[in-house]
Amino acid sequence: MIDIKLIRENPEKYKSACKNKNVFADIDRLLKIDGELREVKQKLQEIVTEKNAIGKSIPKLDDSEKKEALGKLAAIKDEESEFSEKVKVLEPEFNHLLMHVAQPADEDVPLGKDDTENIEIRKEGSVREFDFEPKDHMQLGLELDMIDMERGVKLAGARNYFLKGDGALLHWAVLRFAMDYMTEKGYVPMAVPLLMRDHAMRGTGYFPGAEEQTYQMERDELSLVGTSEVPVTAYYMNEILAGDQLPKKFVAMSSCFRREAGAAGKDTYGLYRIHQFDKVEQVIICENDNEQSDKFHQEILANSEGVLKALGLPYRVVNVCTGDLGRGQAKKFDIETWMPSRNAYCETHSASKFYDFQARRMNLRYKDPRTKKNVFCHTLNNTVIATPRVLIPIMELYQNADGSITVPQVLREYIGGKEIIK
């Protein structure tokens, strides 16, 4: 959410921010409603002030004065309800409009319409050249009995799967390695609830907007999260933290659920785009300071790169262009890992910087020890590892001519010391 004061001061900035991000927000309408609402609220306040003053004097009045005062109050109350009705109409519209305004992208974010215009920052690692005909992860998964897509679909519909045997073990190995890697860096591990109320979904910026991507438990008014970013970032929602306790660094492992509505026919092959996966996610809550946000943005990016390097996977980092940024993100680095079967670098990580956009929505603040003021925190998050998507490059890049898969060194301790899957 954007501070309405900033929008009043510079509406053009937010109009172009929305335009560049392909986010619709009616800022003219917002400002019009804002002006009306402010006027009505001020008038209402004046009316209530008078009402309170008269009401307070009533016990001290004699009968005839009291009668007169009550008559006056009746008129005032009519006026009061007239104005409070106006507030009741204007305020929800105001809030609704404000929720849609996008966070402007940083100046060094490339202007672009969609992910095809993201800018590569650097490439790391070298892409393996095969001296045999490589198999894709589905062939390998089938032959080594690691993946069973057919029965996943039979029982749960399209984009569902079973991982079996070494497939399941490799999946968990990746997650456990990522958890250990992050907790060693001092990130506090968390296991989190996955069914969230709307206020957490709104607070993180997913609602309004991503309802179609979300499995919703209508009967219980809960939503299945698409990422543990939601519970972790919203953990301190509506709280005031002590400034000297920041930054808070968390790492959570959870299942993630996505309807993938509107993606029909896209990435239908294999384990790339699926309804349910597991992810280790890192979240930082820090002070309201752009330099700190930048610093931690680099930190969470470096953490994820460290994991990929440890796994020996080639990847590239891209600066995500405006058109591919979410409403709340000021800047985002995606990490794309090389996937031989797709013959491309494909998104495996997404490091987002929000400034106070999320914190403002969820009323997450800290007390600044210097000024003693309560200020909104900054929040950031990034994938540490998401699997089974990352099993695609692991299985494909570590395959051998005989159809076996070499287990990456760092994962062996999590898979019973096994070096080769065959």
Add this chain to the structure above:
RNA sequence: GGAGAGGUGGCCGAGCGGCUUAAGGCAACGGUUUGCUAAACCGUCGUACGGGAUAAACCCGUACCCCGGGUUCGAAUCCCGGCCUCUCCGCCA
């Protein structure tokens, strides 16, 4: 799922229609005393929004005693709905 009790400031806890501008205590902060620490004493001690003044401290108003409605001239207090917590019982991995 059934029965009961309850949600008040950072925390504990009183208040149960106007005297609340929420008592009292704890914690915190500032000061006095002190060789230092502790203690004692004095003072300060919520948030948001609007208006005014300003270099700032500040002043005025409104709202907030879990949330949302209602009754009333007036609600922390009474009524209705919701959420949550605790105790007991039942069921259960």
